[in-house]
């Protein structure tokens with residue numbers, strides 16, 4: 001099963017809708033709840049990062065028999081130093097993002113903790129590409 | 137332990153879901169934060185969330201983290217979009233005028249345990 005979502009930067013009122021749709025789809029497929037939680041927490045963090053930090057982006061989710069793959073691509077400022085960004089507590093979130101409840105600098109570490117495979121590539125000034133795999 | 141007792145202690149208003157049908161046994165722990173990624177880090181279920189953050193993202197975060205009860209503090213009021221998503225996700229909401237600190241103090245003295 002394949003899902004495609006367009007994500008709008010800065011629009012927090014619909015942020016999380018994509019992750020919520022995927023959660024429902026996984027529940028319907030009777031995926032183990034512990035796995036569902038890992039998948040949706042990782043996806044939600046990635047989705048929020050597009051909303052919080054980028055201009056716009058897309059999320060593609062492939063639910064396969066043995067794994068769930070998530071491709072999160074955005075156009076935006078990109079990340080200058082990915083290694084630094086992965087550090088717990090590192091955040092450049094703006095005040096308006098903080099007011100929405102984000103900016104702990106825990107999003108990328110949370111993705112890493114939950115994913116079996118997490119690859120992230122970013123070009124400063126262009127955007128960011130993340131690939132997340134969780135095995136079922 | 138009864139949910140009613142908790143509601144009384146923190147002078148809470150049940151604003152969404154059938155809070156009284158929840159059993160405190162299902163809520164061994166509480167966690168307080170206004171930063172949602174801290175909440176998304178939790179791995180233990182049976183946790184209630186105490187927060188001053190009152191927007192749709194509070195509810196979405198609870199949805200992803202499998203949290204079934206949120207206590208919204210400092211007199212903040214939930215809006216219709218929050219109610220709608222909370223209902224869809226079976227999440228109960230309590231509002232209270234107490235601060236996060238006071239709510240945590242009451243819960244702690246009532247025997248609700250911290251996670252860390």
Ligand SMILES: Nc1ncnc2c1ncn2[C@@H]1O[C@H](COP(=O)(O)OP(=O)(O)OP(=O)(O)O)[C@@H](O)[C@H]1O
Nearest residue numbers: 049053085091092093102103104105106107108173
């Ligand atoms: N898609 C992105 N585009 C541009 N910068 C990003 C993106 N994702 C993350 N970053 C950068 O990496 C930092 C760390 O990201 P991370 O998700 O760990 O924390 P955060 O988003 O700041 O806060 P939190 O996720 O805890 O709410 C961000 O503050 C930002 O500087």
Ligand SMILES: [Mg+2]
Nearest residue numbers: 048049107108
């Ligand atoms: Mg983030």
